[in-house]
Amino acid sequence: MLRMEKMEALVGEAEAHPHPHVVVFPIPVQGHVNSMLKLSELLSLTGIHVTFLTFEHIHRRLLRFTNVTSRFARWPGFHFATIPSDLPFDHPNSGPQLMEFFDSLKITSIPPLREMLVSNRRESDVRPPVTCIIADGTLSFTIDVAQELNIPVIYFRTISACSFWAYFSIPKLVEAGELPFGGDADMDCPITCVPGMESFLRRRDLPNFLRTNNLSDRFLQFIMAETLNTTRASALILNTFEELEGPILSQIRSHCPKLYTIGPLHALLQTQIADFSPSVSSNSLWEENKSCIRWLDSKPLRSVVYVSFGSITVMTREEIMEFWHGLVNSGKWFLWVIRPDLLAGKEGEDQILTELVEGTRERGYIVGWAPQEEVLAHPAVGGFLTHSGWNSTLESICAGVPMICWPYFADQQVNSRFVSEVWKLGLDMKDTCDRWKVELMVKELMEKKMDEMLKSADKMAKLARMSVSEGGSSSCNWDKLIKDIKSMCLLQAYSHE
Numbered sequence: 001m002l003r004m005e006k007m008e009a010l011v012g013e014a015e016a017h018p019h020p021h022v023v024v025f026p027i028p029v030q031g032h033v034n035s036m037l038k039l040s041e042l043l044s045l046t047g048i049h050v051t052f053l054t055f056e057h058i059h060r061r062l063l064r065f066t067n068v069t070s071r072f073a074r075w076p077g078f079h080f081a082t083i084p085s086d087l088p089f090d091h092p093n094s095g096p097q098l099m100e101f102f103d104s105l106k107i108t109s110i111p112p113l114r115e116m117l118v119s120n121r122r123e124s125d126v127r128p129p130v131t132c133i134i135a136d137g138t139l140s141f142t143i144d145v146a147q148e149l150n151i152p153v154i155y156f157r158t159i160s161a162c163s164f165w166a167y168f169s170i171p172k173l174v175e176a177g178e179l180p181f182g183g184d185a186d187m188d189c190p191i192t193c194v195p196g197m198e199s200f201l202r203r204r205d206l207p208n209f210l211r212t213n214n215l216s217d218r219f220l221q222f223i224m225a226e227t228l229n230t231t232r233a234s235a236l237i238l239n240t241f242e243e244l245e246g247p248i249l250s251q252i253r254s255h256c257p258k259l260y261t262i263g264p265l266h267a268l269l270q271t272q273i274a275d276f277s278p279s280v281s282s283n284s285l286w287e288e289n290k291s292c293i294r295w296l297d298s299k300p301l302r303s304v305v306y307v308s309f310g311s312i313t314v315m316t317r318e319e320i321m322e323f324w325h326g327l328v329n330s331g332k333w334f335l336w337v338i339r340p341d342l343l344a345g346k347e348g349e350d351q352i353l354t355e356l357v358e359g360t361r362e363r364g365y366i367v368g369w370a371p372q373e374e375v376l377a378h379p380a381v382g383g384f385l386t387h388s389g390w391n392s393t394l395e396s397i398c399a400g401v402p403m404i405c406w407p408y409f410a411d412q413q414v415n416s417r418f419v420s421e422v423w424k425l426g427l428d429m430k431d432t433c434d435r436w437k438v439e440l441m442v443k444e445l446m447e448k449k450m451d452e453m454l455k456s457a458d459k460m461a462k463l464a465r466m467s468v469s470e471g472g473s474s475s476c477n478w479d480k481l482i483k484d485i486k487s488m489c490l491l492q493a494y495s496h497e
């Protein structure tokens with residue numbers, strides 16, 4: 001163990017001669033690529049060298065649909081590196097094919113990752129040696145590869161602290177006999193053994209892959225093992241803030257003491273770049289249809305419900321139609337993102353779109369992909385019907401927009417419970433999908449509960465902004481993380497001498 005004074009001296013020295021080089025490695029999914037690119041931009045701003053490691057098909061889409069080339073050209077230390085893709089971009093990243101996705105990631109990534117790290121150690125490499133890897137927290141093979149070369153790995157989980165903690169508590173749930181339960185079980189039965197969530201968690205609020213009698217299910221085992229592997233990483237970064245998830249963060253810290261909460265990342269980025277504008281900072285993997293902003297401009301204050309189910313959700317024709325009827329019957333304006341691959345299976349795709357677009361003209365506007373941060377910040381938007389993906393949840397929180405949650409899978413079930421029961425920022429309609437319920441909830445959010453919800457949303461938005469401003473919790477944690485990355489760099493240099 002280094003003595004404190006020596007460590008401080010090292011940190012001082014590292015700050016004087018910083019050459020840290022961080023590899024940032026997300027899984028190839030929109031919500032992960034987006035937040036880890038933002039992290040890379042923030043790291044680049046501090047002068048740290050960054051290699052953003054991604055799959056070729058993701059890189060191609062970033063080049064096609066965003067301005068990353070010119071945006072990142074400002075940072076001479078930033079550089080993209082790619083891994084050949086094994087699966088196509090439209091490979092379903094949910095349901096039964098999910099393990100195929102993670103298996104493929106591992107097989108295709110290990111050799112090029114190792115090769116990249118080894119060749120970077122050669123003198124011929126113009127970039128400084130990699131001093132740290134910030135890996136998506138579901139890629140534990142990076143720890144194995146990095147250990148061979150004595151490079152520390154920091155995990156970045158793109159999910160909320162509350163869902164991370166629910167994943168982490170799976171062994172405890174099994175031990176206490178609260179798992180397994182099958183699909184026929186009473187879903188309203190309370191779950192009492194996740195510390196910090198005793199008073200409000202029900203079976204239906206647990207990640208949906210836990211709704212099984214089969215504890216050997218591969219995906220369940222995979223997520224549990226990957227989450228427990230966090231304790232092998234040098235540290236953990238979460239895109240959240242203390243004021244939002246403090247009590248749950250305390251629970252996590254008892255297992256992972258080196259935890260940096262630096263969120264909401266998109267808001268932190270805004271505070272660091274003087275000329276920041278969400279319209280030029282998109283990391284979208286689909287083409288944004290900006291015409292919806294003009295449509296919103298023509299609508300009254302807080303009158304529109306924004307509807308989006310993120311980048312992975314797939315829905316049946318029936319589900320889409322129930323939402324559509326519910327939205328139309330609510331009598332409210334709505335802006336709906338219907339991704340080209342939202343409909344499960346391709347049958348009737350053209351028909352459904354024509355039907356919806358034709359039938360929607362009166363009250364709504366449909367786009368294939370929206371500039372979401374801009375949409376949520378628009379004064380005409382009064383509510384967000386969301387799948388409760390973590391990025392969408394944080395973006396809604398920052399914009400002070402109350403939510404109706406229709407969680408689809410994984411972490412989203414936990415997030416939606418926290419949105420409704422803990423943070424009081426919205427309504428949770430999980431596990432139901434009928435037009436009557438959609439209409440009821442939209443009316444409730446946009447009429448009856450509007451003032452109350454806007455009040456709590458506004459309060460939380462202020463706390464989010466404070467956390468990323470100078471002296472705020474996330475801002476301070478960010479400074480600490482940078483300092484620690486720099487001292488890791490120096491320790492690396494000493495260990496190679």
Ligand SMILES: O=c1ccn([C@@H]2O[C@H](COP(=O)(O)OP(=O)(O)O[C@H]3O[C@H](CO)[C@@H](O)[C@H](O)[C@H]3O)[C@@H](O)[C@H]2O)c(=O)[nH]1
Nearest residue numbers: 030031158159308310311312337369370372389390391392
């Ligand atoms: O029309 C759209 C729709 C979405 N987005 C953006 O796409 C991202 C979507 O991220 P998220 O809300 O987190 O949803 P997913 O893409 O579904 O994210 C996956 O990754 C998240 C982070 O791990 C998890 O919370 C989710 O459950 C998982 O599905 C957000 O930044 C949105 O702003 C757009 O820009 N335009």
